[in-house]
Amino acid sequence: MTIEISKVCVIGAGTMGSGIAAAAASAGQKVVLLDIAGPEGARNAPAERGLERIRNSNPPLLLLEHDINKISLGNVEDDLAMIADADWIVEAVVERLPVKQALYRAMLPHLKADAIISSNTSTIPLALLTEGLPEDVRKRFCITHFFNPVRYMRLLELVQGPETSDEVIARVGDYCDRLLGKGLVHCADTPGFLGNRVGVFAMQAAIHEAVSLGLPIEDADAIFGRPLGIPKTGAFALYDLIGLDLMADVVRSLRSILPDSDPFHEVGAENALINSQIEKGFNGNKGKGGFYARIDGKPMALDLASGAWRPRQQPAKEIVAVGEAVDPAALIALDGKAGQFAWNVLARVLTYSAGLIGEVSDSPQDIDDAMKLGYNWIEGPFELLDRIGAGAFVARLEAEGRPVPQFLKAASNASFYKVQAGQLLVRHADGDYCAVSLPEGSVRFSMLRRTLQADFENESASVFTLEGGVRLVEFHSKANALDEKSVEALDFAAENPGNGVIIHNDAQHFSSGVNLNRFLTMIDAQDWVGIDQFLLGFQKAVHKLQKLKKPVVGAPTGLALGGGLEVLLHCKSLMVHANCVMGLVEPLVGVIPAGGGVKETYRRWYKQTGDAGKAAIKTFDQIFDGVTGTSPSLSARLGYFNSGVGDGVSGRDMIVANRDRLVTAALERVASLNHHLDEGGRWPVPLAPAEVVETLIGARQALHGAGFTAHDETVARALASIFTDTKPFEVESDWEFYDRERAAFISLAKTPETRARIAHMLATGKPLRN
DSSP: OOOOOOEEEEEOOSHHHHHHHHHHHHTTOEEEEEEOOOSTTOTTHHHHHHHHHHHTOSSOSSSSGGGGGGEEEEETTTOGGGGTTOSEEEEOOOSOHHHHHHHHHHHGGGOOTTOEEEEOOSSSOHHHHTTTOOHHHHTTEEEEEEOSSTTTOOEEEEEEOTTSOHHHHHHHHHHHHHTSOOEEEEEOSOTTTTHHHHHHHHHHHHHHHHHHHTOOHHHHHHHSSGGGTOOTTTTHHHHHHHOHHHHHHHHHHHHHHSOTTSTHHHHOSOOHHHHHHHHTTOOBTTTTBSSEEEETTEEEEEOTTTOOEEEOOOOOHHHHHHOSSOOHHHHHTSSHHHHHHHHHHHHHHHHHHHHTBTTTBSOHHHHHHHHHHHHOOSSOHHHHHHHHOHHHHHHHHHHTTOOOOHHHHHTTTSOSEEEETTEEEEEOTTSOEEEOOOOTTOOOHHHHGGGOOOSEEOSSEEEEEOGGGBEEEEEOSGGGOBOHHHHHHHHHHHHSOBTOEEEOOOSSOSBOOBOHHHHHHHHHTTOHHHHHHHHHHHHHHHHHHHHOSSOEEEOOOSEEETHHHHHHHTSSEEEEETTOEEEOOGGGGTOOOOSSHHHHHHHHHHHHHSOHHHHHHHHHHHHHTTOEESSHHHHHHTTSSSOOSSSSOTTTOEEESOGGGHHHHHHHHHHHHTTOOOOTTOOOEEOEETHHHHHHHHHHHHHHGGGSOHHHHHHHHHHHTTTEESSOOEEOSHHHHHHHHHHHHHHHHTSHHHHHHHHHHHHHSSOOOO
C-alpha cells in the first residue's frame, strides 16, 4: 500500500500533542503544531512551549535533533488556515467535549476534501465527537489514541466509527504502522477502549487488594510486577511515575463514563489516602514523592493503614524466592497474604478482561496486545490464563462464588492460544480459533517461536530455522545478558548457518551486555583462566560469524550495549529498530570491551580517517566515556551503524520503524546479500604511537582534575594499549587485536577497584567513581 500522508497537523501542544508532532517529524513528514493563542506579542507562546518540550525531552522524543526543523508553529485563532494542505489533522486538546467540537467546527472551512481528522481522546466516544459534523467529514474521522511517551510506547488504539470509511482506517493504520512504528489494536467505540480500560483496572485492583489485606506496598509491587510479566514498578511505583494527581483524574474519568454495572466501580472509588497525599503535595516522582519518597534523605514508603511514612523495606523472602520469571501459578500458591493478594488481583483482572470479549473486541489477542504494547506487560491476560490453566482458574472462581464470564467458562477445557498445522491460533468470542492477526509483512517473534522447534536450545539462547533455511539466534537470559550458554548458541549458528543467520529477539532489549554477575563470581574466585577462556570463546564465535560465507544480519531493538553490540559489530548487515540504543559501556564498570568491540571501532575509524592517531582519539573518547547512540542515525556517527567507511556493510544497514517488521526486513536482507559478501580491504591496520596515550590522559586530567581518578587512568591506559604501541606496526590479523583485548580486560579484572565498580553497578545500577 502506498502511504498517502505527507503533511501532518497536530492541534494541541501539550505532552501528547508534542509527542505526536515529534514522532511525525522523525518519520520525515512536515508537521504543523498549533495550540491556543497566547497574549499579544506572544501569540504562539503555547505552541513554542510544546516545541521546547520536544527540544528538552529526556529521553529524546526526536530521532535526530535537526528533525525539529520540520515542525512549524502557529495558533488556532490566527493560523488555522495552516491546516489547508494537511493530509492528516490530529486533535490532542483538553479532554472536554465542547472544546473539541468547537475546534472541529472552526476547522471545517479549511479542510481539504480528503483530509483525515482524528482525535487522541482516551475517554470520549467517537459518536459524540462527530455529532453535528457534515457526513463527508464523519467518513474521514476516527480516533487515534497514542500512549505516552509517543516515541517509545508501541500501542496505537485505532477506533473506527460506523461512518468512518475503511479507506481512512487503512491509510492511517498503514502510516502509523510503517512510519511511526506503532502496533495497531482496532477497538470498538466503547468507554476507555482497551489499554486503559484493562490497565487502569489492573492498577486499581492491585491497590484495592493491598489496602484490603493490609499488605505492604513493597510486597504488592513485587508480586504485581516481574513474576506476572509486569514492569517492576508494579502498581504503587507506577502511580508515582505517572503522577497521583493525573491517575486520580484518569480514574474519575473512567468512573464517570463506565456503566454502573461495570466491575471497575468496585476498585475505582475515591481513595482518601491518595487524595490526602495529593493535598499534601505528594503527587509522585515529579514532586516530593507519592507512595514512595525520600524523607530527610532516607528512602521511605507509605503505610497504607495509617498513612504515615515508614522506612522502605525489602519484599518478603517468599515473594523474592519466586524469582523474576513469569510464573503466576507460583504466586497464587504462596501462603498467607502474599498468595491471597496474587489470587485476588488475578481473579479480578483476568475475569474483567474475559468479560470484555464480545463487547470491546472479539479476540483475546487485542486485549493481550493492548497490555503488552501499551503497558509493557510481557504476556497479556489471556496468555497468563493459559499459563495457569483456564480449567483450574474457573474451578477456583466457582468454588469461591465469584462471577465467571461466559467466554471464560466456555473455554475452561481449552486454551486461548494453540498451534495447529504450524500456525498460531487464538480462540475468538464465538469459540472458533482463528490465526493471530498482524499487518501484512509483520512478524512478532514471540508469537512465531511458538510454532517452531528449536534446533539448539539452552537456558540463555536458542537457535531456530526460519523460512528459506535461515537460522535465527534468540537470546533469552535475564536482560539478555551474554554468558557461556549464549556463546554456545552463537557458535552453533556459525557452524550450522543454513542459508544465513539472523540475530534477533522480541524482548524489550536486545542485550544489556555480558553477564556481570558471572564475571564477579570468577573475579572473586581469581579464576583468570576461566575469564580468559570465556572471552576467547566469545571472540571465536563472533569471528566465525564475521568470516562466514553466508549473510549474518543483526536485528536489534532496545538496548544493544557492551557485548550485545560486539555481536552486532561482527554482522554483515544490521536491520535496526528506530529506538535502538548502541554503545560500548564497559569502562563504566572498570573493564574494556573484549569481544572485538575495540578492534571494530578502531578499524572503522581508521578506515574513515586514514590516520592512526585520529582513529585512536576517536576510539578512546567514545569507548572510555561510554558514549551511546540513542538512535541508529546517531549510532552511525560512532561507526556502529551504516558507517560508510568501507567495512563491508556500508549501504546495507537500514532503520526499521516498527519492530514487528525487523524479522521480515532481515530475511529480505539475507536474500539480497547472498551474492555480495566481499570482505576485502579489512587489513592491514596500523597501530597508533604510544605518545597518543599521554596526550589523551593529559587532556582528561586537565579537564576533570581530581574527578579523573587513579583507576580511571588505569582503565584508560588498558583501553589505549589495544590500539597503540611504543613501536607501532601494521596489524595483519583480527587476532592481534583480540589478544590485546583479552590481556587488557584481565589486567583490569585483577584490580580491587574494578571489582568494586562491578559490584556497585550490580547492587545499585549506577557507576562507582573510585
